[in-house]
Amino acid sequence: MAEIRTRNPRPLSPHLQVYRLTMTMAMSILHRITGAALYFGTILFVWWLFAAATSRGFEALNSFFDTWFGQLMLFGYSWALIHHMLGGIRHLVWDTGRGLGPAEREFSAWATMVGSISLTVMVWILGLTLRG
Amino acid sequence: MTMRSPLSRVRGLGSAHSGxxxxxxQRMTAIANVPLVLFFVYLLVTLAGRSHAAVSATLSNSTTAIFLLAAILSVVIHMRIGMQIIIEDYVHHDGLKMSLMMANTFFSIAIGLCAGFAILKLNFGL
Incomplete structure (x- = not known):
């Protein structure tokens, strides 16, 4: 990468804190946060797969997921997956040059937020009902 | 005093033609991730808290295993590029940036191999 080094540090563009928080901005930040969280969340997935494959520590992991913190973690994990997926679909639509107008992007921002929460709740209700 | 134009000096120092x-x-794996992750979410909500016997029975199904392997491949590629973008955005120290980029690649490969290994072990029972 080319780097221009000057003796006096040049002013940088203003960062997040100087702007009023908007819905599109919040969704942009959340997309990155959920992405990074899912990145490290893969450790949890591999841990669970290994416990299932070797049967060592599986019951301990299961009883952890049975606590309220464990349940919250699983719910949060599935929400992050769904939110990042909806945000990604929003980006794919933008890649075609559509949905970039002020009203459209505001609508899709709210749709991503409301959609991710309601889909996650629905998926868990469905999953727990199917299981009986 | 150089006779080269600023444009010719900057060429070759930019994207290295790989951007x-x-x-x-990133878009291709994003599209692949939609059905694959939906399948994973389905597994998550139906298997959470189930006994070891039930979980290993589901994961030893060939179709489930192939879908999960595909999901792991696509997710690992997607998350490596995603994390690289985050590093490029926030880390400006050359040495630290290169170290983190390398760690990112190692982590992504390790996750992919470990997950793949566990699924194969569940299916071939070695």
Missing amino acids: TEHFLT
Whole structure:
């Protein structure tokens, strides 16, 4: 990468804190946060797969997921997956040059937020009902 | 005093002509991730808290295993590029940036191999 080094540090563009928080901005930040969280969340997935494959520590992991913190973690994990997926679909639509107008992007921002929460709740209700 | 134009000096120092491939790969894996992750969410909500016997029975199904392997491959490629973008955005110290980029690649490969290994072990029972 080319780097221009000057003796006096040049002013940088203003960062997040100087702007009023908007819905599109919040969704942009959340997309990155959920992405990074899912990145490290893969450790949890591999841990669970290994416990299932070797049967060592599986019951301990299961009883952890049975606590309220464990349940919250699983719910949060599935929400992050769904939110990042909806945000990604929003980006794919933008890649075609559509949905970039002020009203459209505001609508899709709210749709991503409301959609991710309601889909996650629905998926868990469905999953727990199917299981009986 | 150089006779080269600023444009010719800056050429070759920029994207190294690899940016477009990352852009397209990120979109391709994003599209693949939609059905694969939905399948994973389905597994998550139906298997959470189930007994070891039930979980290993589901994961030893060939179709489930192939879908999970595909999901792991696509997710690992997608998350490596995603994390690289985050590093490029926030880390400006050359040495630290290169170390983190390398760690990112190692982590992504390790996750992919470990997950793949566990699924194969569940299916072939070695």
